[in-house]
Amino acid sequence: MTINVLLAIFAGILVGVSRQLNGRLSLSTSPLVASFWNHIVGFTALTVLGLAIGGLVPEGPRNVPWFDYIGGPIGVVFVAAGSWLLLRIGAANTALLIVGGQMVSGVLLDWFLADSFSPAPSAIGVALILGGMALMHKRA
Amino acid sequence: MNSDRPMKLMDLLAAFAAGGLLTLMVHFNGELGRYGGALFSSWTAHGTGTIAALIFILILRSRWRAEGNIGLAIPWWAYLGGLSGALTVMVTTSAVNSPLALSGTLALGLGGQVVFSLAADHWGLFGMPKRRPSLRDLCALGLVMAGSAVIILFGLG
Numbered sequence: 001m002t003i004n005v006l007l008a009i010f011a012g013i014l015v016g017v018s019r020q021l022n023g024r025l026s027l028s029t030s031p032l033v034a035s036f037w038n039h040i041v042g043f044t045a046l047t048v049l050g051l052a053i054g055g056l057v058p059e060g061p062r063n064v065p066w067f068d069y070i071g072g073p074i075g076v077v078f079v080a081a082g083s084w085l086l087l088r089i090g091a092a093n094t095a096l097l098i099v100g101g102q103m104v105s106g107v108l109l110d111w112f113l114a115d116s117f118s119p120a121p122s123a124i125g126v127a128l129i130l131g132g133m134a135l136m137h138k139r140a
Numbered sequence: 141m142n143s144d145r146p147m148k149l150m151d152l153l154a155a156f157a158a159g160g161l162l163t164l165m166v167h168f169n170g171e172l173g174r175y176g177g178a179l180f181s182s183w184t185a186h187g188t189g190t191i192a193a194l195i196f197i198l199i200l201r202s203r204w205r206a207e208g209n210i211g212l213a214i215p216w217w218a219y220l221g222g223l224s225g226a227l228t229v230m231v232t233t234s235a236v237n238s239p240l241a242l243s244g245t246l247a248l249g250l251g252g253q254v255v256f257s258l259a260a261d262h263w264g265l266f267g268m269p270k271r272r273p274s275l276r277d278l279c280a281l282g283l284v285m286a287g288s289a290v291i292i293l294f295g296l297g
Contacts, residue, residue, distance in 0.1 A: 004238035007231050008245045012252025014228040020266040021221035027267070028214045032202040034221070036193035041222030043186035049226075050183055058176045068175075071168035072188030074161055076196060079225075081158040089151050090271040091257035096284045097152060099250060101159020103288045107295060109163055121294035128287030135280040137152050 019082045020091065026083035035080040039072075093136065100129045182229040186222070215267065247292045254285060 018038070026034035050056030085094040107122045165185075173181035196202070205212070235245040264270035273281070 001239060004235050004240050005248060007238075008235040008240055008248035009252035011228050011231040011235060011245070012249035012254075013256045014224045014231065015249070016253050016256035016260060017266075018221045018224035018228065020260050020268060021218055021224060024267045025214065025218040025221065028206050028212075028218070029204055030202045030206065032193065032197055032200065033204050036190065036197060037219050038222040038225060039186050039189035039193055041219060042226040043183065043190050043222075045223050045226045046179065046183040046186055046229075049230075050179055053179075055177060055179060056183060058180055064172060064175045068168050068171040069184065069188055071165045071172065071181075072185040072190075073192035074165040074168065075185055076189045076193045078158055078161045078165055079221075081154065081161070085151065085155050085158065086268065089147055089155070091260040091265075091268070092254065092271075092273060092277070092281065093147065093151075094155060095253050095257040096281055097155030098159040098162060099253070099288055100284050101156035102162045103159070103291045104156075105160035105163040107291060109167065110295075118295050121290050125287040125289075125291035125295055128283050128290065130287075132280040132283030132287065133152060133156070135276060135283060136147055137149060 016091065016095065019086055019094065022079060022083045023086035023091075026080075027087065031080040031083040032076075034083050035076050038079050039076060097133065097136075100133055103129055178229060178233040182226065186226070217266075243292050247289060250285070250288055250292070254281070 022031075022034045022038050025037060029037075047056070082094060082098070085097070089097075104126050107126055110117050110122075111119075169181045169185050172184060176184075197204075232245060232249070235248075236242050238245075240248070258273070259265065260268065261271040261273070
């Protein structure tokens with residue numbers, strides 16, 4: 001269990017490291033070009049890993065509806081946006097606002113899609129996040 | 141966190157919208173994962189993403205090198221963001237399939253990300269500018285973290 005707790009925290013740190021590295025690259029290039037390198041380097045690494053351990057192209061994907069492949073292009077815009085934001089508002093603001101947007105939109109998605117949805121805690125959570133964002137924006 | 145300059149509404153909304161994109165991305169990649177597993181999902185997303193990035197760069201005529209001195213000096217490690225991202229998928233998959241489940245993994249990951257970002261701002265990690273949060277920034281941080289924790293731990297199912 002301890003190892004999994006550490007892994008989960010490590011995953012969060014990796015997200016931050018990735019954003020910091022892409023931000024540095026975009027400083028010397030542009031956010032979109034940095035996003036291109038991010039994807040081609042990740043693709044190469046995963047190809048090597050997949051060839052080593054197998055299971056890169058399983059049987060299931062023949063039935064995948066075409067729109068499920070849209071995650072990749074969305075990711076390109078997301079990574080570029082992260083670099084762009086990092087240069088403008090810093091790492092902590094970027095991380096917090098993206099998390100806030102992810103949580104609120106996740107609640108909306110769950111509301112429409114999920115079978116089990118708890119409205120009360122979600123509403124309290126959304127209110128706290130929006131309050132934090134208002135505090136960030138409004139300055140004395 | 142920049143206490144020198146008020147945050148523009150556009151930055152705030154752009155970052156919030158980026159979080160919305162993340163939700164969509166995770167959703168679609170999760171659907172891919174249901175058919176072919178986490179490795180297939182991440183591999184495919186990086187492949188289609190590479191092609192999409194090239195198309196976006198051509199359409200928007202995005203520059204490959206920034207102008208001035210900064211455009212010439214690219215440290216080799218600045219290209220490794222994709223490696224960190226690919227590793228994230230593997231690490232997350234392992235944690236989600238443990239007793240932590242999705243909510244525990246998300247909550248701990250959020251903590252790791254925020255603490256790292258504060259450190260990154262404080263020391264200007266990986267060649268980025270240093271920033272000091274104001275008290276107001278820290279209060280905002282606390283509110284967003286608390287709201288996210290409530291949603292992750294009590295709102296998901």
